[in-house]
Amino acid sequence: MLTATGLSCVRGERRLFAGLDLAVGPGEWLHVQGENGAGKTSLLRILATLSPPAEGEVRWQGEPVTVLAEDYRRAMLFLGHHGAVKEELTPLENLTLAAQLDGTTLDEANALSALMRFGLRGREDLAVRFLSAGQKRRVLLARLAVRKATLWILDEPFTALDVKAVDMLSGLIESHLAAGGMAILTSHQSMPLPNGRILSL
Amino acid sequence: MNAVLAIIRRDLLLAMRRKSEVLTALFFFIIVASLFPLGIGPESALLRTIAPGVIWVSALLATMLGLARLFAPDHADGTLEQMVLSPTPLGLLVTGKIAAHWITTGLPLVLLAPVLGIQFDLDVGALGVLVVALLLGTPLLSLIGAIGAALTLGVRGGGVLVSLLVLPLYVPALIFGAGAVESHISGLGAGGHLSLLAALLALAVFFAPWATTAALRISLE
Numbered sequence: 241m242l243t244a245t246g247l248s249c250v251r252g253e254r255r256l257f258a259g260l261d262l263a264v265g266p267g268e269w270l271h272v273q274g275e276n277g278a279g280k281t282s283l284l285r286i287l288a289t290l291s292p293p294a295e296g297e298v299r300w301q302g303e304p305v306t307v308l309a310e311d312y313r314r315a316m317l318f319l320g321h322h323g324a325v326k327e328e329l330t331p332l333e334n335l336t337l338a339a340q341l342d343g344t345t346l347d348e349a350n351a352l353s354a355l356m357r358f359g360l361r362g363r364e365d366l367a368v369r370f371l372s373a374g375q376k377r378r379v380l381l382a383r384l385a386v387r388k389a390t391l392w393i394l395d396e397p398f399t400a401l402d403v404k405a406v407d408m409l410s411g412l413i414e415s416h417l418a419a420g421g422m423a424i425l426t427s428h429q430s431m432p433l434p435n436g437r438i439l440s441l
Numbered sequence: 442m443n444a445v446l447a448i449i450r451r452d453l454l455l456a457m458r459r460k461s462e463v464l465t466a467l468f469f470f471i472i473v474a475s476l477f478p479l480g481i482g483p484e485s486a487l488l489r490t491i492a493p494g495v496i497w498v499s500a501l502l503a504t505m506l507g508l509a510r511l512f513a514p515d516h517a518d519g520t521l522e523q524m525v526l527s528p529t530p531l532g533l534l535v536t537g538k539i540a541a542h543w544i545t546t547g548l549p550l551v552l553l554a555p556v557l558g559i560q561f562d563l564d565v566g567a568l569g570v571l572v573v574a575l576l577l578g579t580p581l582l583s584l585i586g587a588i589g590a591a592l593t594l595g596v597r598g599g600g601v602l603v604s605l606l607v608l609p610l611y612v613p614a615l616i617f618g619a620g621a622v623e624s625h626i627s628g629l630g631a632g633g634h635l636s637l638l639a640a641l642l643a644l645a646v647f648f649a650p651w652a653t654t655a656a657l658r659i660s661l662e
Contacts (some may be wrong), residue, residue, distance in 0.1 A: 290522055291662045314528045322519030326451070328458035333451075340447030343528040367458070 241265045242287070242391060242422060247296035249282045256282055257441055260296070264391075267435055269413070269423040274441030280426040281321065281395055283441065287424060288318040288393050300391075314343070317389035321396065323380045327369040331355055331379040334368060338383055346386055354382040358408065373400040381405075384412055392416060394425040444529040445537040452541030462507060463545050470503035470550055474557045485562040492561030493571065493622035494615075499557075500550050500575065501611050504582045507546050508607065509600040511538065511590040512657065525661060535657065536650045539587045547579030563622075570625040570635075577638045578618040584642075584649035585610045591656035613641060 241263065248258035256279030264270050272280050286293045289305050289312065298305045305312045325334050332351055339346035355364050358378040368376055377400045384392065392413070398406055406429075413423055414433055425431075456463050477495045478488055515521040515538075524534050554575050555568045563571065589607035593599035621634035 288526065290525060310528045310530075313526050316526070318522070318526055320519050320522055322517070322522075324519035324523045326455065326518065326520065328455055329451075333454070337447055337451045338523065341444050341523060341527050341529070341534075343444055345443070 241302075242298070242300055242424075243302075244287065244298045245296055247283070247286060247298070248294045249279055249286060250294040251279070251282065255294075258295070260441075262439060264422045264424060264437075266420040266422060267417050269417055269425070269433060269436050271431060271436055271438045272424065272426045272441065273428075273438055274426075278441040280441060284318070284320075284393050284395050284424065284426065288316065289313070290318070315389060316391045316393060317384070317387050318393045319380060319383070319395065319397065323376055325368050325376055325379050328367055330365050330367055331360055331371075331382070332364040334379055335382055335386065339386060342387055344387070350386060351382075354385040355379070357385060358382045358405070374402055374405065377401055378405055381409055381412070384409075384416075390421055392421065392423040392425070394423065396426055396428075398427050398429055442533075444527060445533050448524075448534050448537035449541045449544075452538060453544060456541070456545040462510065463549070466503045466506045466546050467549050467553070469506055470499050471553065471557065473502060474499040475560060478560045488561040489563060489567075489626060492558060492563050492567075493619040493626075495561070496554055496557055496571065497575075497578075497615050497619040500554070500579065501582065501608065501615060503550060504546055504579070504586060505604055505607065507542070508586045508590045508603050509593070511542055511587060512594050513590075513599070516594055516660070521657065521661060525658070531657065532650045532654045535587065535653050539583050539650065539653070542587070543580050543583040547575075547583055550579055551575045563626075567622055567626050570631045571622050573635060574618045574621040574631070574638060577635065577642050578614045581614045581638070581642045581645050582611060584645040585614075587653045588649055588656060591653045591660065594657065594660040614638065617641070 243263045245261050247260040249256045262270060272283060274280050285291045287298055300308055300312045300315065332355065335351045335354065336346050352364060358381055360375065360378055363371060363375065368379060381397065397409060401409065410431065410433065416423060417433065417435060474496055477491065481487060512521065525531055527534060551572060554571055558568045558571055586607050589603045592606060593603045596602060617634045617638045621631040621638065624634060625631040
């Protein structure tokens with residue numbers, strides 16, 4: 241269970257939000273909404289320990305995430321605006337290297353089946369540079385299918401995806417939640433998923 | 442450890458896919474070091490005297506060329522964030538990146554240096570010392586350079602800034618590296634200089650990844 245108490249975020253001279261409390265339990269998901277510049281990405285980066293909050297604390301299973309450090313990072317998967325996808329490498333290489341960076345190993349068969357699931361059949365050996373924006377995004381989302389993490393923190397996961405891919409991703413999140421996972425995501429679309437809560441910034 | 446090897450393999454793979462960056466630094470090294478004998482003329486005593494300094498300065502400048510690109514692509518595409526979030530400590534991953542940088546820029550310089558040394562009429566013994574000095578010195582250049590690259594990450598005009606920041610820090614490596622070859626030529630033996638260079642390298646292996654990691658964390662916030 242992820243809890244945060246009294247979070248505040250200051251960017252430059254501006255205070256984006258203050259005194260923010262949130263809690264996400266197993267099987268629940270949080271939809272962070274707000275205008276452009278409201279601090280959605282900043283909040284997700286704080287929750288992912290990429291930047292420290294100006295005030296407040298984030299706790300994972302009751303322990304502060306700063307104390308848990310590696311254990312928290314192992315349980316969490318953060319996908320940001322930028323894909324962390326290397327343009328010069330193929331989708332298959334990107335996926336296996338990302339898994340190795342996460343401290344896990346991924347055999348080729350599993351990686352291939354994840355890519356197929358996201359409709360990248362026949363593209364696995366093509367440099368990502370030659371793929372469309374939506375296909376690049378799909379390479380990134382294939383990581384969700386192969387990486388075992390309890391908490392997903394997704395920043396605008398539906399950007400550049402077509403209707404079919406949006407359905408696939410929704411299905412993936414739904415089965416993740418059904419298996420007791422948690423998700424926090426930002427999106428400008430409404431999401432028809434159960435056990436959701438809305439946080440407006 | 443697995444993740445560190447993965448980072449090294451990935452960076453080498455990326456270097457293979459965009460060969461031009463690696464080759465640019467290498468040709469730069471060859472051309473700068475070759476301009477001196479052409480400009481000064483075939484006076485072998487003078488060439489022998491300037492050889493260590495010229496080759497070392499060329500190596501410093503060639504290493505500088507690629508530094509701005511050490512972390513910038515990873516920063517731009519979000520890979521750096523994923524590295525920070527990896528269960529493997531960032532310091533180890535950064536060490537892996539520096540190792541890959543040395544393999545793609547430092548090692549080729551070491552291998553080419555004897556060929557360039559012939560242009561300066563260096564004898565076999567001096568060429569050997571030059572190679573050993575560069576073998577100890579070029580990892581030092583990558584390690585120190587990484588600190589500068591991390592500090593200037595995300596700064597506009599970072600390429601120029603990194604030279605201003607890093608070149609003064611390269612001075613000890615230059616003095617002991619070139620000094621090793623000079624003292625060998627003058628018959629004093631290169632041992633002292635090489636030991637100091639090795640000591641600097643040991644110090645840098647310990648502190649540079651740590652400093653680089655701290656700088657990267659600041660630039661990511």
